[in-house]
Amino acid sequence: MARLFGTDGVRGLANKDITAELAMDLSVAVAHELGGQSVFGGARASAVVGRDPRASGEFLSSAVMAGLASAGVDVLDAGVLPTPAIAYLTQRMNAEMGAMLSASHNAMPDNGLKFFARGGHKLADEIEDRISDRVGDEWERPTGAAVGRIRPFPEGAEFYMSHLQQAVPGRLDGLRIVLDAAHGAASHVGPEVFRRAGATVDLIGGEPDGLNINDGYGSTHLGRLQEAVRLRGADMGVAFDGDADRCLAVDARGGQVDGDQIMAILAVSMHEGGRLRDDTLVATVMSNLGLLQAMEREGVRVVQTAVGDRYVLEEMRSHGYSLGGEQSGHVIMLDHGTTGDGVLTALSLAQRVVSSGRPLQELAAVMTRLPQVLVNVRGVDKDRVGSDAGVLDAVAAVEAELGSSGRVLLRKSGTEPLVRVMVEADAQERAQGYADRLAGVVSERLAL
Structure with a gap:
């Protein structure tokens, strides 16, 4: 099964990949993982929720808040604010968790969910994995006064x-x-x-x-x-x-x-x-x-x-x-x-x-940017980029030719099925030539 969380939260096409159902289920799992005993009969946990202005954030933030409150978490709805504002407010309000609805620089049809732990810190990989494992678990739902409350938090901006x-x-x-x-x-x-x-x-x-x-x-x-x-x-x-x-x-x-x-x-x-x-x-x-x-x-x-x-x-x-x-x-x-x-x-x-x-x-002008060329190579087995002998030999040859005047970096993308080939050199033409050369080797050697 593919990992639910990417390099920066969960992101995809809103209302197709990122649905209200997923937002609610994921928020319940976050409440159970980060709320600890607070959502199982202890003191009430709290969360700060914000979003960017994209249209899908309106219903997705409602789903997140519904999921949190249904799990017994009190929610402060901060509305439209930057991601770092939600991180800061999670810390300032001493909340157990924070949630931000945003797809960052992506186009409007996308959206995403980012979560913060107490103190406003992003989640470690192992915590994200435990949250993913909790999605869809059976759980005892609070009732009556034990359900979470949602209130507007306009003062968060100030x-x-x-x-x-x-x-x-x-x-x-x-x-x-x-x-x-x-x-x-x-x-x-x-x-x-x-x-x-x-x-x-x-x-x-x-x-x-x-x-x-x-x-x-x-x-x-x-x-x-x-x-x-x-x-x-x-x-x-x-x-x-x-x-x-x-x-x-x-x-x-x-x-x-x-x-x-x-x-x-x-x-x-x-x-x-x-x-x-x-x-x-x-x-x-x-x-x-x-x-x-x-x-x-x-x-x-x-x-x-x-x-x-x-x-x-x-x-x-x-x-x-x-x-x-x-x-x-x-x-x-x-x-x-x-x-x-x-x-x-x-x-x-x-x-x-x-x-x-x-x-x-x-x-x-304190620094001079060396010409840098980045080529994305698609249709390849990205997991072999660090072990294929032919690719490694090609990289070594380019590095020897560049010497101290540049460098080479090949890495697999963390979010897409491709390999990124980056070359820096003292001239744009050299950087482009070496990048194209290495991209050709990667495409040939690692073709699917």
Whole structure:
């Protein structure tokens, strides 16, 4: 049986893969796994539930809350808020669990369920597996006063924005910024917290109607943001994804500043201020070689993990590191949050621009991105990519030719039936040529 949970919760086509029935059954299983004795006669467990604005979230969040309440869990309905807001509120309200309905940067027809344990932490693989095993189990249903209660929690938005203001207290007066909210979960709290900090905010992608989330806007569609920054003479721009757990930036000329560059800027800032614990940044194996080279020059050690913010977070929590993230713009600042937070990242980046008196373009130049090419190879047995002798020989040959001027990474996708071939080199043409060469070997050797 295929694993129910993917790399970031349960995700699929809403009302086909992600149904109301699944949402309810899964929420009951979560209540039983995370609520412990609270749902079996002990003190009442509680949960915080939120969603992004996509239309299917309306009925799916109702199903989640129904499942939780039917299992004896009291529910705080926070409504439309970013994923990191639900993680924070789970912690703040001392709730046993949190649930977020979102498919992140996916198109509107998709949706997904993410769950948080007490403290606002994402679930470990073994806990997700135990929850999956509980789905459909027979259980004794509470009745009468023992059923859970559901109440609106509109104050959650204010709690979250106050938290952000306290985390990044510096003023942003004089800064003009364009925010692209992807018609998503940060459409209100994103611009509001920037305005409170004193910035002049131009908002695009900030009118969600349930159908337009990520549609031509947001961190996966930077064109409109780049144009708006140039036309409006802004100092910088920031684009969130649908649930605002990550962001990418744009400098005053419209140049893209990706997650690696954002991490480099923040790492240097925190290093200079003595706030980068153990002078260490945690990144994934997909981060650009230019980040590693830049951090070495700046006296910052880089620890690399497997791809996925959960693995970055595990490494950070295990060793107490304060900063980590992914090239996609999913940045974790563990002193202020338990998960990636696009609004917090954007505030921190803007604060660095203001406090340094340097434009974003200059700050981002701390690292030089090496040309990076990624080729997805489909129709292959992805589980053999790390053991096939022909593939391993081809990789070794390319690595020998690149030497210290680049690197190669082959990995199987955690969410799709394909192998990802990534090559970095000192020139775009070399990176593309090597990537195509290796992709051909993978396609031939691992064909199904």
